[in-house]
Amino acid sequence: xxxxxxxxxxxxxxxxxxxxxxxxxxxxxxxxxxxxxxxxxxxxxxxxxxxxxxxxxxx
Numbered sequence: 001x002x003x004x005x006x007x008x009x010x011x012x013x014x015x016x017x018x019x020x021x022x023x024x025x026x027x028x029x030x031x032x033x034x035x036x037x038x039x040x041x042x043x044x045x046x047x048x049x050x051x052x053x054x055x056x057x058x059x
Contacts, residue, residue, distance in 0.1 A: 014029070
């Protein structure tokens with residue numbers, strides 16, 4: 001599961017944003033990506049829910 005997440009993260013998020021030039025830029029880009037994949041991106045594998053909604057539904 002985590003391998004799939006990081007694959008998507010690198011392919012969908014990192015590849016479609018400007019290459020960060022500093023560690024601070026990289027950290028900001030990663031934080032934005034994690035926020036996106038947890039609260040915005042919807043997946044049919046999670047019953048068309050965001051990751052956050054899917055986890056909350058399971059509880």
